[in-house]
Amino acid sequence: MSEDSIVAIVTAIIMSGALSSLVGWTTQHLAKRRGTVTKADLEVFVRQLEKGDHHFDVLDRQESQLGEEIHDLKLIVLRQCLFAHPFDQNSHESAIQSGREYSRIGGNGVGHIRLSQLEENYARRAHDDDWDYTHDRP
Numbered sequence: 001m002s003e004d005s006i007v008a009i010v011t012a013i014i015m016s017g018a019l020s021s022l023v024g025w026t027t028q029h030l031a032k033r034r035g036t037v038t039k040a041d042l043e044v045f046v047r048q049l050e051k052g053d054h055h056f057d058v059l060d061r062q063e064s065q066l067g068e069e070i071h072d073l074k075l076i077v078l079r080q081c082l083f084a085h086p087f088d089q090n091s092h093e094s095a096i097q098s099g100r101e102y103s104r105i106g107g108n109g110v111g112h113i114r115l116s117q118l119e120e121n122y123a124r125r126a127h128d129d130d131w132d133y134t135h136d137r138p
Contacts, residue, residue: 071105078102082114089131092122 028038081098084091099115125131
């Protein structure tokens with residue numbers, strides 16, 4: 001092979017590489033101007049979506065934990081209302097409502113007994129028309 005042939009081959013290889021780079025750049029530039037999406041753009045977008053999915057998974061776990069904690073706190077507050085000594089008809093009715101909600105959302109144990117006591121006491125007071133709670137102070 002002659003030296004001119006080797007130079008021609010090397011020049012052709014270099015030019016084809018440069019030409020392919022130029023064509024690639026031109027294609028990307030035109031695609032951006034037209035608003036079309038390239039495969040590379042899609043790959044970047046998919047990676048960002050995967051990161052977002054991870055964040056949503058973390059948020060789902062946190063939401064689940066918070067839901068359980070809120071449920072536990074709600075039981076505590078309802079239990080406190082249920083076991084508070086009623087001081088008038090309104091507080092008595094409120095304690096009964098708290099007891100029913102406490103039972104409905106899964107409260108158990110002596111809360112059911114306390115609810116029965118409150119309901120029986122309320123029925124007796126309604127029957128006797130006795131809403132004076134001063135003699136029942138703990």
